[in-house]
Amino acid sequence: MNEMPNNPVWLAPMADITSWPVRRMFFRVGVGLAHTEMVxxxxxxxxxxxxxxxxxxxHDEGPLVLQLFSGDVASLLEAAQEAYRISSFEALSINMACPSKKVMASGGGASLINRPNVAAEMIRxxxxxxxxxxxxxxxxxxNLKDVASWCDLLISAGAKNVALHGRTVSQGYKGSSDRNIVGEAARAFPGKITGTGDVFTSDDVLDYLEKGCIGVLVARGALKDPFVIPDALAKLGLRNGRKATFEFQREIFRSFLSDLCQVKDNLAMHLLRRFLSCIFKGMPGASQLRSSMARAHGITQAFELFNSFANNFSDFCAKEEAMNEHRKH
Structure with missing residues (x-):
C-alpha cells in the first residue's frame, strides 16, 4: 500500500475481536482500512x-493491515513472512503499545518504548x-520532547505510519488520552501520525483530523456504537457517510449475524455479545431482544430472534408511516 486511503477512519486491532466477521461489518459501515487482531x-x-x-x-474485505507483536527481531521477521504466506496484507504493523503484563513480559508491546534500539532494529x-x-x-x-524523539526514532528507522495513543504505559487504559500531544506530534511529522485513544463520537474523529492526524483508529468506542463511523464520514462529506436508520442497522447486523453463522458457535456468540449493547439501541422493545439473544443457545437461535424482531418492527414502522400519511389527508 503505497498511498494512504482517502477515507481516514480506520478500525484498530483488537485482540479476540477483529477477526474477519467483525472487520467485514466495519467495512460495511464505512471504515477505509482495518487491522487484524494483534497476533x-x-x-x-x-x-x-x-x-x-x-x-x-x-475475499471482499478492504485494505487490511497485519498486526504482530514480538520481543525480538528474529521472531518478528519469521512470523511476518509466515503470515504473508497465509494471506495478503497491505502493511505490517508492529505493536509497541499493548500494556498487558503478559505481552510486556515477552519483551513486546509497550515494553519496546523502553528498548528503543530493539524497536528501531525491528523496523529496519x-x-x-x-x-x-x-x-x-x-x-x-x-513531555512533548520525549514524544517527538520517540516518533522521530520510529519514522527515521522506516515506519511509514505511527499510530500514537495518548496514554503512557503506566496509565494502561485509565485516565484520559492526551489528544493534544498526539496533535503536536502530527504537526511535527506531517502525514505520518494516526490518532488513537478515546474515540467515542464522530466529533472525536474530527478533532484528531483537525489536529493534523492522517487517520484515526476507532476501537472500544466502535464496539459500543459502530455507527459513529458513518456519522463521522457524513460530517467529512465522504460518500460512505449516512444516518443510522433502522433499515441501515438492520442490514448491517443481519449481514454480521449471517457471517457469524459461518464460524464456530462459541466464537460466534463471543463476538455477538461484544456488540449486543448497540443492536437497535434506543428502539422500542430492543432491550428485550438483546436479553433474549444473550441467552440464546447458539448463533442460529440468536439470528432467528433478530430476524423475528426486525421483521415485526419493520411492519410496525410501515403501518405507522401509512397512518401518518392518512392523517395528513
Whole structure:
C-alpha cells in the first residue's frame, strides 16, 4: 500500500475481536482500512490453530493491515513472512503499545518504548521484507520532547505510519488520552501520525483530523456504537457517510449475524455479545431482544430472534408511516 486511503477512519486491532466477521461489518459501515487482531509472533511460528483463523481474510474485505507483536527481531521477521504466506496484507504493523503484563513480559508491546534500539532494529529489518511498516505505540511520557524523539526514532528507522495513543504505559487504559500531544506530534511529522485513544463520537474523529492526524483508529468506542463511523464520514462529506436508520442497522447486523453463522458457535456468540449493547439501541422493545439473544443457545437461535424482531418492527414502522400519511389527508 503505497498511498494512504482517502477515507481516514480506520478500525484498530483488537485482540479476540477483529477477526474477519467483525472487520467485514466495519467495512460495511464505512471504515477505509482495518487491522487484524494483534497476533503473537511466537504463536504464529508454533502454528497455533487460533492464529490461522485470526489471519483469515474474506475475499471482499478492504485494505487490511497485519498486526504482530514480538520481543525480538528474529521472531518478528519469521512470523511476518509466515503470515504473508497465509494471506495478503497491505502493511505490517508492529505493536509497541499493548500494556498487558503478559505481552510486556515477552519483551513486546509497550515494553519496546523502553528498548528503543530493539524497536528501531525491528523496523529496519522488517522493511527489508518489502512490506510497508507501520507502528502502533503510546506516548513515552507527557513531555512533548520525549514524544517527538520517540516518533522521530520510529519514522527515521522506516515506519511509514505511527499510530500514537495518548496514554503512557503506566496509565494502561485509565485516565484520559492526551489528544493534544498526539496533535503536536502530527504537526511535527506531517502525514505520518494516526490518532488513537478515546474515540467515542464522530466529533472525536474530527478533532484528531483537525489536529493534523492522517487517520484515526476507532476501537472500544466502535464496539459500543459502530455507527459513529458513518456519522463521522457524513460530517467529512465522504460518500460512505449516512444516518443510522433502522433499515441501515438492520442490514448491517443481519449481514454480521449471517457471517457469524459461518464460524464456530462459541466464537460466534463471543463476538455477538461484544456488540449486543448497540443492536437497535434506543428502539422500542430492543432491550428485550438483546436479553433474549444473550441467552440464546447458539448463533442460529440468536439470528432467528433478530430476524423475528426486525421483521415485526419493520411492519410496525410501515403501518405507522401509512397512518401518518392518512392523517395528513
Amino acid at each position: 503473537a509472533s511466537r504463536a504464529l511460528m508454533e502454528r497455533h490453530s487460533s492464529v490461522f483463523y485470526s489471519l483469515q481474510r474474506y 529489518q522488517a522493511k527489508k521484507l518489502g512490506f510497508p511498516i507501520w507502528v502502533k505505540t503510546r506516548i513515552p511520557s507527557r
